[in-house]
Amino acid sequence: xxxxxxxxxxxxxxxxxxxxxxxxxxxxxxxxxxxxxxxxxxxxxxxxxxxxxxxxxxxxxxxxxxxxxxxxxxxxxxxxxxxxxxxxxxxxxxxxxxxxxxxxxxxxxxxxxxxxxxxxxxxxxxxxxxxxxxxxxxxxxxxxxxxxxxxxxxxxxxxxxxxxxxxxxxxxxxxxxxxxxxxxxxxxxxxxxxxxxxxxxxxxxxxxxxxxxxxxxxxxxxxxxxxxxxxxxxxxxxxxxxxxxxxxxxxxxxxxxxxxxxxxxxxxxxxxxxxxxxxxxxxxxxxxxxxxxxxxxxxxxxxxxxxxxxxxxxxxxxxxxxxxxxxxxxxxxxxxxxxxxxxxxxxxxxxxxxxxxxxxxxxxxxxxxxxxxxxxxxxxxxxxxxxxxxxxxxxxxxxxxxxxxxxxxxxxxxxxxxxxxxxxxxxxxxxxxxxxxxxxxxxxxxxxxxxxxxxxxxxxxxxxxxxxxxxxxxxxxxxxxxxxxxxxxxxxxxxxxxxxxxxxxxxxxxxx
Amino acid sequence: xxxxxxxxxxxxxxxxxxxxxxxxxxxxxxxxxxxxxxxxxxxxxxxxxxxxxxxxxxxxxxxxxxxxxxxxxxxxxxxxxxxxxxxxxxxxxxxxxxxxxxxxxxxxxxxxxxxxxxxxxxxxxxxxxxxxxxxxxxxxxxxxxxxxxxxxxxxxx
Numbered sequence: 001x002x003x004x005x006x007x008x009x010x011x012x013x014x015x016x017x018x019x020x021x022x023x024x025x026x027x028x029x030x031x032x033x034x035x036x037x038x039x040x041x042x043x044x045x046x047x048x049x050x051x052x053x054x055x056x057x058x059x060x061x062x063x064x065x066x067x068x069x070x071x072x073x074x075x076x077x078x079x080x081x082x083x084x085x086x087x088x089x090x091x092x093x094x095x096x097x098x099x100x101x102x103x104x105x106x107x108x109x110x111x112x113x114x115x116x117x118x119x120x121x122x123x124x125x126x127x128x129x130x131x132x133x134x135x136x137x138x139x140x141x142x143x144x145x146x147x148x149x150x151x152x153x154x155x156x157x158x159x160x161x162x163x164x165x166x167x168x169x170x171x172x173x174x175x176x177x178x179x180x181x182x183x184x185x186x187x188x189x190x191x192x193x194x195x196x197x198x199x200x201x202x203x204x205x206x207x208x209x210x211x212x213x214x215x216x217x218x219x220x221x222x223x224x225x226x227x228x229x230x231x232x233x234x235x236x237x238x239x240x241x242x243x244x245x246x247x248x249x250x251x252x253x254x255x256x257x258x259x260x261x262x263x264x265x266x267x268x269x270x271x272x273x274x275x276x277x278x279x280x281x282x283x284x285x286x287x288x289x290x291x292x293x294x295x296x297x298x299x300x301x302x303x304x305x306x307x308x309x310x311x312x313x314x315x316x317x318x319x320x321x322x323x324x325x326x327x328x329x330x331x332x333x334x335x336x337x338x339x340x341x342x343x344x345x346x347x348x349x350x351x352x353x354x355x356x357x358x359x360x361x362x363x364x365x366x367x368x369x370x371x372x373x374x375x376x377x378x379x380x381x382x383x384x385x386x387x388x389x390x391x392x393x394x395x396x397x398x399x400x401x402x403x404x405x406x407x408x409x410x411x412x413x414x415x416x417x418x419x420x421x422x423x424x425x426x427x428x429x430x431x432x433x434x435x436x437x438x439x440x441x442x443x444x445x446x447x448x449x450x451x452x453x454x455x456x457x458x459x460x461x462x463x464x465x466x467x468x469x470x471x472x473x474x475x476x477x478x479x480x481x482x483x484x485x486x487x488x489x490x491x492x493x494x495x496x497x498x499x500x501x502x503x504x505x506x507x508x509x510x511x512x
Numbered sequence: 513x514x515x516x517x518x519x520x521x522x523x524x525x526x527x528x529x530x531x532x533x534x535x536x537x538x539x540x541x542x543x544x545x546x547x548x549x550x551x552x553x554x555x556x557x558x559x560x561x562x563x564x565x566x567x568x569x570x571x572x573x574x575x576x577x578x579x580x581x582x583x584x585x586x587x588x589x590x591x592x593x594x595x596x597x598x599x600x601x602x603x604x605x606x607x608x609x610x611x612x613x614x615x616x617x618x619x620x621x622x623x624x625x626x627x628x629x630x631x632x633x634x635x636x637x638x639x640x641x642x643x644x645x646x647x648x649x650x651x652x653x654x655x656x657x658x659x660x661x662x663x664x665x666x667x668x669x
């Protein structure tokens with residue numbers, strides 16, 4: 001406990017500068033707005049705004065981007081509650097009881113409770129980061145190439161298996177990311193690969209244009225395709241001066257344990273690579289419904305049904321920072337973009353980061369704590385203002401997104417090839433989004449591609465070309481067993497489902 | 513459309529694998545994995561997965577056709593057209609970026625976009641087409657010193 005407070009204090013001394021606080025406020029506010037627009041999640045927000053962080057100190061820039069990351073989690077819930085449209089997948093579970101609460105005339109209490117739940121989830125998450133990150137970093141310092149390769153594979157496997165019926169498309173998405181990552185100079189031999197003689201491709205394909213294309217332009221084209229631009233803005237009025245705006249004592253008392261259960265579940269889900277906020281929030285909702293003595297109330301406007309996923313998705317955002325900082329392995333699309341940003345500033349996340357750059361690591365974590373405090377105030381006091389953003393029709397938002405994506409990408413290296421790449425990956429992202437592929441898996445694989453290849457080849461060289469190296473060391477063996485178990489159980493579940501469907505079809509055929 | 517997307521992925525995977533095999537060495541001079549080793553593994557896995565995926569898409573399409581369930585939805589067709597218009601406008605934006613300069617190409621893009629998607633609001637569209645590009649230019653070129661292309665305005669700004 002002493003270590004946690006010492007580390008937090010060290011971080012606060014870094015984060016509590018006027019400059020960092022200013023960018024923290026900008027980050028969380030922009031994040032809230034980003035979260036409000038459907039299909040425009042934190043990954044897109046961070047990717048598009050990376051070019052604007054040029055000229056900032058790395059710590060300030062990451063504080064700004066991390067602010068967007070968890071600010072989007074707060075903002076995404078506002079639309080879930082008010083118009084039954086989650087800003088992103090992590091807030092889908094919040095619609096289950098959030099929207100019915102609003103329909104029952106309790107939009108105000110729902111918005112305030114979601115802000116408090118997000119605050120509690122985020123704060124518990126930050127405390128747990130302080131406790132787990134140094135321990136995991138210390139443990140990971142004994143990892144060799146084989147362990148790193150297996151962790152990367154496990155993260156990607158979990159991310160793709162979470163896609164349910166679209167497992168094959170998830171794997172294809174990840175392989176596309178790996179394929180893009182092979183462009184450029186081979187780190188071991190120095191040979192050029194897939195550069196087609198272009199000097200601009202020798203350094204490889206930079207992840208930012210790809211991330212902006214897949215998440216920004218791709219999402220935007222998908223939203224146009226489904227007709228979001230035809231919708232008029234939502235005219236909603238929420239005022240915190242109204243008596244009905246505030247939750248009553250019953251809401252707080254009933255949810256007191258939910259805050260903690262949701263936070264712990266969310267944090268654990270966030271730490272596991274590939275799992276993240278979406279799974280965490282759904283899991284927290286299911287657990288809350290199971291332990292409740294009145295499960296029938298869930299789905300009809302039960303406050304605990306909103307508090308559980310909200311605490312979980314914010315704790316998961318914090319949890320996802322643990323593998324990112326201590327292993328250098330992101331668990332989601334948004335943290336993959338954050339990892340890329342860290343690398344852009346010459347920081348190499350991994351076990352040594354916490355030792356070599358303690359000010360940066362603890363400053364970032366402390367800024368998350370401060371950001372959560374700001375967000376709870378902003379979310380409650382400025383809810384009426386943020387709701388006004390929903391008045392803006394999507395067709396007026398599109399030019400802003402396109403211009404920021406294009407100019408932002410060009411501004412990276414004044415490269416026309418990268419800007420063309422933006423359009424290509426935008427069209428690819430549109431197809432992926434429309435047909436059930438995973439742009440997040442592509443970006444994750446692209447960011448981790450070089451690490452995966454290098455650790456794989458190093459493992460083979462160390463093991464004299466033998467795959468035995470992946471089972472010889474105890475940690476590698478455990479990771480290999482987990483990896484194989486995930487594959488085995490995924491196949492088993494699929495076969496079971498297929499047999500069940502066949503039986504059902506046969507029964508239907510017989511009765512017909 | 514899904515079938516075409518699946519086929520495009522299959523063809524791209526094939527091109528990636530064949531080009532990799534033809535241009536990269538699998539092993540180096542002392543028999544260790546060379547620059548083509550990892551891309552070959554990725555390429556073969558991509559080929560396998562995209563082939564299965566294309567077959568699945570083909571079967572799904574065949575099932576849909578047999579159910580005579582392919583009556584096109586007018587609204588969806590309209591949105592396909594809108595999507596194509598946006599892609600075309602973004603491409604035009606990119607083509608004119610260096611020639612006309614960032615400010616004019618942004619104004620052209622926003623103006624054309626709004627004249628198509630926000631019809632009947634001429635005054636608002638003109639103000640929006642002027643203010644947004646100027647705001648973005650000030651942010652990137654003046655505040656962040658990103659060095660955006662000046663194009664035909666190079667002697668003026």
